Amino acid sequence: MTEKACSECHRLVEDAQECPIDKNNDLRSNWSGIAVVYDVEDSEIADRLEITTPGRYAIKVR
Ligand SMILES: [Zn+2]
Known part of the structure; x- marks a missing residue:
């Protein structure tokens, strides 16, 4: 990967x-x-992960 x-x-x-x-x-x-975030204004996961820019994010990072 x-x-x-x-x-x-x-x-x-x-x-x-x-x-x-x-x-x-x-x-x-x-x-x-x-997590794929398109709309940071209307996304529960973006809110939870404190994402402010659309894009692809990992749920867990170790
Ligand atoms: Zn970063």
Whole structure:
């Protein structure tokens, strides 16, 4: 699996060394579950994970 998840915002990042949102370079390969957020204003999961930018996110990051 080439995708990694940002330890801060859980954003899934592919082929990059840092998160495009918060520039965090602590990317974890040990994550599970995918949440796809299209509309952050009207998404329960975005609210729960404190997501502010649409995209794909890991549910759990270890
Ligand atoms: Zn991030």
